Amino acid sequence: MVDIRVRVDDTTRVPELMHRLAKVFTRSSLSFDRATKEIRIASEWESRTVVSVIEAVQAWVAENDVSATLSIGDRSYTAAPSTPVNIG
Numbered sequence: 001m002v003d004i005r006v007r008v009d010d011t012t013r014v015p016e017l018m019h020r021l022a023k024v025f026t027r028s029s030l031s032f033d034r035a036t037k038e039i040r041i042a043s044e045w046e047s048r049t050v051v052s053v054i055e056a057v058q059a060w061v062a063e064n065d066v067s068a069t070l071s072i073g074d075r076s077y078t079a080a081p082s083t084p085v086n087i088g
Helices: 011-021 047-064
Strands: 002-008 030-033 038-043 068-072 075-079
Touching: 002 011, 002 047, 011 030, 011 038, 011 047, 038 047, 047 068, 047 075
Parallel strands: none
Antiparallel strands: 002 038, 002 068, 030 038, 068 075
């Protein structure tokens, strides 16, 4: 099991990102913590799933001109409209 978190500054756009993530995960796997401004995803550790989250966050960031911090396990990545996340 892996804990994936997406921290956002602008919470008004969270429903759209949650909708995107619901295409990959069941609704019961997703939650939003208003205190920390984090979407939390409970998932099995599969590279396809992690890549799907990264792609959904990157697209959301680019379309909304916002930034987000994506944490997967103990690693964190910042996604901003002009700086795509590259995991290699």
